[in-house]
Amino acid sequence: MSSVQVVRMNEGVEWATHTCLNLAWLGAERAVPAARLAAFYELPAAYLNKQLQALTRANILTSVSGPRGGFRLAKAPEQVTLMDVVTAIDGPDPAFRCTEIRQRGGSGEAAGPTSAPAAPCAIDAAMRKAELAWRRELAAQTLADVIATVESSNPGVPDKVRRWFDDTR
Amino acid sequence: MSSVQVVRMNEGVEWATHTCLNLAWLGAERAVPAARLAAFYELPAAYLNKQLQALTRANILTSVSGPRGGFRLAKAPEQVTLMDVVTAIDGPDPAFRCTEIRQRGGSGEAAGPTSAPAAPCAIDAAMRKAELAWRRELAAQTLADVIATVESSNPGVPDKVRRWFDDTR
């Protein structure tokens, strides 16, 4: 009843990040269709396609249409931060939106000339500060960092990925 | 089209926090009904009531029924962090939920005995790290800190609040 998990982040973020990792392991030479990328994780292809389009708009991937087409990384993994990916999928807006309710009702009118430039909302500032820390932490981690972590704790993964995408040619 | 602001936080967080500030300025002696607290910001009373119930469940407020009833702060403002408020309203679950898609499809079966205890998901770890920074920042700010900020940049506010709640007795 009370556990309503509201701050939920878009689920496509997980898909997009994993897919970016796979694309990095496969190299930026050949393009991989969305359908194949989706099949690797048994995801709905059309919906993953939607996420990849968002990544393309954000210049994280490049897309090429037609046969032999697909997606590939637009930059080196060192150049793409997790913040970039999250922003591309989840949008650029902050989680906490100050709607300035303090200006309404009781506090608003009674203060004579409303023109008094109210100081910035302290609550908004505090929330913004916390979100900034979150963004800074996300921006500090690149795809290359995540790749390094995976390869160190699970060295076989890159080969396995390459093998799978080659076999099911 | 692309700007879909997905990570949005529950709007009630703003209402709840502002209301907590007002309750702090009014003192913890008398209880204030949800209807009056809502009227101050011209908010829908029944819905704010819902948020205040959540704060009560989290032991941030105490509620008393009947005439002369209402809500009051359960602790000193120094004892309540913004993290407490956000958790009470938005729920305790993290924004990023790792669904472990990496276990499915191509990577899952082919690795012989699936029993191999896969290392923790690196993406999940990175996201969790960022969220931890966010939580730490929220936990570092108490209601008292926010109050101090407001009173320093806008000294008249506390009196104005008290006056309004006294006048509309």
Added chain:
DNA sequence: GTTAGCGTACTCGGATACCGGTTGTCCGAGTGGCAAAGG
């Protein structure tokens, strides 16, 4: 005058509808490759 009892009005609390947005799906536009035909 005092006190016990009752009615009433006010408040929280949870159960109940409504709506916007994420999730999921589909079809059209564009493009490169392949094959066949002609030189």
Added chain:
DNA sequence: CCTTTGCCACTCGGACAACCGGTATCCGAGTACGCTAAC
């Protein structure tokens, strides 16, 4: 054998529907106050 040309299959891209969770609302349970009436 080489070149050209037309067709076709494959891919992205954005438009369309469905389901879920936040938004908003309402009515019932409980309580303290105030009034009345009896002692």
